[in-house]
Amino acid sequence: MISVLIVDDDRLVSSSLKTILEADPLIHVAGTGESGRQALVLYRKLRPDLLLMDIRMDAMTGLEAASILLPEDPQAKILFLTTFSDDEYIIEALRIGAKGYILKQNFESIVPALKAVYSGQRVFGDAIVSKIPALIKQTGQPNYEPFDLSKREITIIEQVASGRSNREIAQQLFLSEGTVRNYISSILEKLELRDRTQLAIFYYRHQ
Known part of the structure; x- marks a missing residue:
């Protein structure tokens, strides 16, 4: 069973994600949060196998939360799920050691991405991977x-x-x-x- 912590500042999104993930018998949603600060508290308390987190959130962004959590727990598996494919977000997510970065528009890819990250892979959606060579050449x-x-x-x-x-x-x-x-x-x-x-x-x- 893969335990997942969902952190997104839109409660409807969190609820929808919980429904989607728990439709798979191998996934259990351990908790949900609404900000980077809650991500820190809940991750430390629940110790989920995987943290599925938005990037842009009030008070503390997902990137800021991840930059705190990963030095504490280098083995943490953090997968960013966001509507934003901004170049600076992609680079920062990769730099701090996130295991993946996929777009919310690709709902069908969320469960496979979670399982891939859980198994030790890194997962970046096609829209993200296609940007990396251009970023490198800038x-x-x-x-x-x-x-x-x-x-x-x-x-x-x-x-x-x-x-x-x-x-x-x-x-x-x-x-x-x-x-x-x-x-x-x-x-x-x-x-x-x-x-x-x-x-x-x-x-x-x-x-």
Whole structure:
């Protein structure tokens, strides 16, 4: 059974989400809240498997709440469900370590997204994923001076940020897939990042 905490400042939305989620026998809604502050209180009290949260809310936004919760509990699974696909929201959600970001318009994707996040995946709706390459390209070349990165590592980061798979990177740079995997693992460890998505956002945020 997956326990879920729903936080949305629209009670009708929360009620609808609760109905949708509990129609699945594997999901239990542990509680609902209406603000980022309530998200903090309820999460600490209920310790749900997953926090499904809106972004724009009075008093404290979902992003602000997540930026407090995740340092407290790095294993927290936070999935943002919002009507807003603003670039700055997407980047911030990825930066702080949210497990997903999907739009409310895509109601049919909510339950599959929850189950995917629960199983350890990251989930970003098509409308969000399609924005990332453009965001990465907005501000020119990144500044890597504060980091101990070789030219080859920088090239690998750029390839990952462009959305290429290990196989495509290997073909592009005339390396084996195993070598590319080793490079990426080393880079993630050096930069203290968790995965390729965070590496792409690292590229964007250091331009």
